[in-house]
Amino acid sequence: MQDKTTLATKRAATSNRGQAVSADLIAVVIAVTNGEPRVLTIGQAAGALPSGPFELDHRSLQSGLRAWVERQTNHPLGYIEQLYTFADADRIDDEHVRRVISISYLGLTREEQPERSPTHGWHGWYDYFPWEDHRAGVPPILPDILVPRLQAWADEAGAPNMRGDRRQRVEFAFGLDDRGWNEELVLQRYELLYEAALVAEAMRGQHNGHTPAIPGRPMIGDHRRILATGIARLRTKIKYRPVVFELMPPAFTLLQLQRTVEALAGQLVHKQNFRRLIEQQDLVEETGETVSETRGPPAKRFRFRQTVLAERTVAGTKLPLSRA
Amino acid sequence: MQDKTTLATKRAATSNRGQAVSADLIAVVIAVTNGEPRVLTIGQAAGALPSGPFELDHRSLQSGLRAWVERQTNHPLGYIEQLYTFADADRIDDEHVRRVISISYLGLTREEQPERSPTHGWHGWYDYFPWEDHRAGVPPILPDILVPRLQAWADEAGAPNMRGDRRQRVEFAFGLDDRGWNEELVLQRYELLYEAALVAEAMRGQHNGHTPAIPGRPMIGDHRRILATGIARLRTKIKYRPVVFELMPPAFTLLQLQRTVEALAGQLVHKQNFRRLIEQQDLVEETGETVSETRGPPAKRFRFRQTVLAERTVAGTKLPLSRA
DNA sequence: CTCAATTATACTCAACAAGAGCATAATGAG
DNA sequence: CTCATTATGCTCTTGTTGAGTATAATTGAG
Numbered sequence: 001m002q003d004k005t006t007l008a009t010k011r012a013a014t015s016n017r018g019q020a021v022s023a024d025l026i027a028v029v030i031a032v033t034n035g036e037p038r039v040l041t042i043g044q045a046a047g048a049l050p051s052g053p054f055e056l057d058h059r060s061l062q063s064g065l066r067a068w069v070e071r072q073t074n075h076p077l078g079y080i081e082q083l084y085t086f087a088d089a090d091r092i093d094d095e096h097v098r099r100v101i102s103i104s105y106l107g108l109t110r111e112e113q114p115e116r117s118p119t120h121g122w123h124g125w126y127d128y129f130p131w132e133d134h135r136a137g138v139p140p141i142l143p144d145i146l147v148p149r150l151q152a153w154a155d156e157a158g159a160p161n162m163r164g165d166r167r168q169r170v171e172f173a174f175g176l177d178d179r180g181w182n183e184e185l186v187l188q189r190y191e192l193l194y195e196a197a198l199v200a201e202a203m204r205g206q207h208n209g210h211t212p213a214i215p216g217r218p219m220i221g222d223h224r225r226i227l228a229t230g231i232a233r234l235r236t237k238i239k240y241r242p243v244v245f246e247l248m249p250p251a252f253t254l255l256q257l258q259r260t261v262e263a264l265a266g267q268l269v270h271k272q273n274f275r276r277l278i279e280q281q282d283l284v285e286e287t288g289e290t291v292s293e294t295r296g297p298p299a300k301r302f303r304f305r306q307t308v309l310a311e312r313t314v315a316g317t318k319l320p321l322s323r324a
Numbered sequence: 325m326q327d328k329t330t331l332a333t334k335r336a337a338t339s340n341r342g343q344a345v346s347a348d349l350i351a352v353v354i355a356v357t358n359g360e361p362r363v364l365t366i367g368q369a370a371g372a373l374p375s376g377p378f379e380l381d382h383r384s385l386q387s388g389l390r391a392w393v394e395r396q397t398n399h400p401l402g403y404i405e406q407l408y409t410f411a412d413a414d415r416i417d418d419e420h421v422r423r424v425i426s427i428s429y430l431g432l433t434r435e436e437q438p439e440r441s442p443t444h445g446w447h448g449w450y451d452y453f454p455w456e457d458h459r460a461g462v463p464p465i466l467p468d469i470l471v472p473r474l475q476a477w478a479d480e481a482g483a484p485n486m487r488g489d490r491r492q493r494v495e496f497a498f499g500l501d502d503r504g505w506n507e508e509l510v511l512q513r514y515e516l517l518y519e520a521a522l523v524a525e526a527m528r529g530q531h532n533g534h535t536p537a538i539p540g541r542p543m544i545g546d547h548r549r550i551l552a553t554g555i556a557r558l559r560t561k562i563k564y565r566p567v568v569f570e571l572m573p574p575a576f577t578l579l580q581l582q583r584t585v586e587a588l589a590g591q592l593v594h595k596q597n598f599r600r601l602i603e604q605q606d607l608v609e610e611t612g613e614t615v616s617e618t619r620g621p622p623a624k625r626f627r628f629r630q631t632v633l634a635e636r637t638v639a640g641t642k643l644p645l646s647r648a
Numbered sequence: 649c650t651c652a653a654t655t656a657t658a659c660t661c662a663a664c665a666a667g668a669g670c671a672t673a674a675t676g677a678g
Numbered sequence: 679c680t681c682a683t684t685a686t687g688c689t690c691t692t693g694t695t696g697a698g699t700a701t702a703a704t705t706g707a708g
Contacts, residue, residue: 296684620655
């Protein structure tokens, strides 16, 4: 009955299409191997995330992304989730002057075929963000290099209120205030380091070279920022949704599960509380086997309960993150 | 030192651009007026969200969106946040065969100029989703119309495991199991109703007309789905981030704040607990004035504490949602 | 003026979640 | 055999959260 107005509105909305843009799909693909979180990269310098243009024969954005990742890395993707879409002002096509829209995704898998390839590879994500791994305590880079240089940057601000603002942001993001370290603030930390021109990416073009970049492997374009976004999302998400299981083999011990979580969070976990939480949530069930790969009593093997598959979109896996 | 490989990788990634697409920006703009959450629409049937193509002179996606909303509705936007990006398979330009990528945003403001306009207007979001308002108890549409028709849809499935799967999804999304109603599942509910072909949008093109659509105002294209996404995001977000304040006037009473939260959540809140939570989080401060607009003792007026502006990106506003 | 309805506000209480520590048993490495 | 390492059970404290009770301050209706 309201078809007429509906169609009129629709025509108004679709007429006068904007200029053409091209759409890029970028993937942050994560696996955890031997307690190390790793990211899938392409290029010999491991400085790029798998990516490629969205094409006509892609049925959807997701399937386009899968196609690109599989073409570039031979690696099939399981779970994927959208991260963020942005349009860089300076991203222009070679021939035509055309905006590029980048749509980034987070993907979770298990690492396979560890043989080295010239076209792609897996790299520990703490190579890119050495200040993010707090499993063995606060990394020395933080008090020795990052914090002094960030504070110097805050102090060199012109206006006094800007100085205060910078100081407060640094203190908050890097856990210098009473709240302590918050492992979720990966992106905020990277953006501060970028703003303070301490990462290599922020120095491009300006060859003044008097300030050496801080440790941490750089990437092309804004790929490192996208990686930071993916890590932040994952660190947030494992706390309220059982996505860790996408990274686990079909059967695993509770310690392996814990090590995976710790690898992602960059922080240690209270073992007893971790087990209490996992078991009381009925997320796993025993397979019946036990293994004794290490010392200590044999550990039971578990598998993810398929029953919760339907509900897992909302079920929560809360994690007891500790400071020790 | 690794400039060479970096540039090589970059060239490889940027060459061979994909086909051109056009990018659409779509806005879900929300305000709460007199305890009713409302959404900004265009078109006489109020069946479309403000939207327009991303153009060359837009500095960024966000500024393009702001430009479109202000052009179409004369309404300036405050807080905005990205919702989701998708590429519909059937969305094709009139002249060239071109994919359309839609980037949707959630915007929060206060409603101004309530005079009626032919080009745009504000509409209560529960007009579009009558089953989502549980402030006065479970709405009758739910047990009377929706649940029976959804169960019929589940039962008409072919395979028995598909039947079970549908039943479980319906029970979970509509709170028929022991977990009860979860106000965050707005999108899941809409998608189930769409899948069951109970909403008008799902019947387009197929003029079989033997099944009347359920109550709830439809929108063009997938705009209603996008609105559902925005509502879901907002309902989730008010629980852990103080975004409600974007919807409030500069000064307000705690009851007004509570009514706003209840309007968004579609659920009532335990007053004493609400106040305890708000005050212990130091989110507000007294202005010193009191007002007695209604009966009862005069209420103190509060304002949002500017001090928390910097931290609010992470501060939490937890809400005590009750069932009564 | 009086009463009823409505609101602000202060407390209490039980249930539970979460961080942290203690204790004990089982196992393999040296 | 001894010990480091791990699995596992239990306790204890603290804070959070849902829910109820109680009381005082107002205004509008009659």
